[in-house]
Amino acid sequence: MESRVLFSSQFNFPVNSPFKTRETSIAPLTPSRNVLSFSFRSPAERCAMRIVPLVKAASSTPQIVAEVDGSSHEPRRKKLAVFVSGGGSNFRKIHEGCSDGSVNGDVVLLVTNKKDCGGAEYARSNGIPVLVFPKAKREPSDGLSPSELVDVLRKYGVDFVLLAGYLKLIPVELVQAFPKRILNIHPALLPAFGGKGLYGIKVHKAVLESGARYSGPTIHFVNEEYDTGRILAQSAVRVIANDTPEELAKRVLHEEHKLYVEVVGAICEERIKWREDGVPLIQNKQNPDEYY
Numbered sequence: 001m002e003s004r005v006l007f008s009s010q011f012n013f014p015v016n017s018p019f020k021t022r023e024t025s026i027a028p029l030t031p032s033r034n035v036l037s038f039s040f041r042s043p044a045e046r047c048a049m050r051i052v053p054l055v056k057a058a059s060s061t062p063q064i065v066a067e068v069d070g071s072s073h074e075p076r077r078k079k080l081a082v083f084v085s086g087g088g089s090n091f092r093k094i095h096e097g098c099s100d101g102s103v104n105g106d107v108v109l110l111v112t113n114k115k116d117c118g119g120a121e122y123a124r125s126n127g128i129p130v131l132v133f134p135k136a137k138r139e140p141s142d143g144l145s146p147s148e149l150v151d152v153l154r155k156y157g158v159d160f161v162l163l164a165g166y167l168k169l170i171p172v173e174l175v176q177a178f179p180k181r182i183l184n185i186h187p188a189l190l191p192a193f194g195g196k197g198l199y200g201i202k203v204h205k206a207v208l209e210s211g212a213r214y215s216g217p218t219i220h221f222v223n224e225e226y227d228t229g230r231i232l233a234q235s236a237v238r239v240i241a242n243d244t245p246e247e248l249a250k251r252v253l254h255e256e257h258k259l260y261v262e263v264v265g266a267i268c269e270e271r272i273k274w275r276e277d278g279v280p281l282i283q284n285k286q287n288p289d290e291y292y
Contacts, residue, residue, distance in 0.1 A: 078105035078159040078268040083133075083166035084112050088119020089253065090164035090185060090260050095126065097261040105268040108156050111149070113168050115142075134168065146171035153178070160267060163222065164260070167199055172224050180274075182222035183267070185260050187252050189234055190218040194227030204245040204252070213239050215248060217256040219263050221280065232272070232280050235259045 080098075082091045091110070097103035110123035111131045120130045131152060135143035144152065150173055153161070161174070163184040175182065186194055188203045193215075198206060207215045216237040221229040235255045239248060263282070266272060271283040273291060281291035 075104060075268065075270045079108045079157050080105050080264070080268075081109040081111060081153055081156070081158045081161050082107055082119075083161065083163045083170075084110065084117065084119035085114055085167040086117050086119060086165050088117070088122055088164060090256055091119050091162075092122055093257045093261050094162065094164070094264055095122075095128075097265065102261055103265045103268055105159070105264070109153070109158065111166075113143075113166070119165075134171075146173040150174055150177045160264075161222075162260075162264065169196075169226065170222055170224075175222060175224055180221060180280075183219055183232065183263070184222050184227070184229070185256055186218045186220065186227055187215075187249065187256065188218065189214065189216050189236065190220060190227055190231060194218075196226045198227070201245050201249060204248045207239065208243060208245060208248065215239055215252055217252055217259050219259060230278065230280050233259060233263050233282065 080094070082088075082094060084091050088110075091107070094103065095107050098106050107123075107128055109131060110120060110128050111133050112120045113133060113136075114120070115130065115132050123130050131149070132143040133149050135145060149171075153174075154177070158178075159181065161178055161182040163170070163182070166184075170182065186203075187200075188194065188198075188207060192212070193203050193206050193210075204215070214236045216235045218231055219233045220227070220231045223229040235258070237248070237251050237255055266282045266285075269285070271285065273281050273283055275281060284290040284292065
């Protein structure tokens with residue numbers, strides 16, 4: 001039997017997302033302040049919810065003054081470069097989204113620091129060129145330098161760089177060459193549980209040890225430091241009392257797969273807008289006057 005729970009905005013997780021999933025239940029009302037709604041099907045069942053702060057254009061809202069490649073014409077298909085270090089499950093979902101029409105773009109390059117990883121093998125099997133970055137210390141002839149990498153990305157006409165489990169710090173040359181065009185996905189709700197050394201299962205262990213009641217993926221723009229760029233989207237996953245890091249990681253990854261495809265779809269449709277205070281927002285596809 002499904003029951004509904006409605007929280008006030010004291011949790012700072014406002015929700016009113018157009019990205020609905022089977023696990024999400026949105027209250028049929030227009031509240032005067034942000035609310036959080038989710039459902040449980042049984043006391044022990046896992047529950048996920050979408051964090052989507054809705055911002056309406058109004059005099060009390062900071063003015064939106066810039067956007068990513070915005071225009072009134074139909075957006076052209078974007079060229080994407082994806083960076084991975086492991087199996088690349090998020091990369092695979094993005095590639096599938098490009099193939100099924102969920103994403104108005106194409107993955108034209110796969111960049112990795114581990115040329116034999118699962119993500120690289122998947123790319124090769126789908127005809128996607130694979131580049132190695134950075135140069136391996138033990139194999140100086142293998143891999144690209146930062147300036148060479150930038151040159152290759154420009155040669156391929158890459159519009160956006162997507163980090164999907166890439167464990168190396170992005171060089172400043174790349175950040176400067178692609179301002180506001182590099183995204184990363186992190187398996188926790190930043191700004192908590194981020195920074196150098198916090199990746200993979202280490203993140204989920206830290207979340208459980210802290211006693212946090214929620215975790216989930218964060219998608220943010222990339223700057224010169226680990227996990228400190230502007231947050232673009234988040235999705236919350238409830239932490240269960242007797243969770244293990246592996247169980248939590250599995251549920252967070254499930255949300256990662258959905259959220260990243262949705263956000264990449266939005267950025268390829270030129271629906272990322274920037275407020276005057278530097279906060280990026282996603283324009284509602286159905287109602288262009290609403291942002292989340």
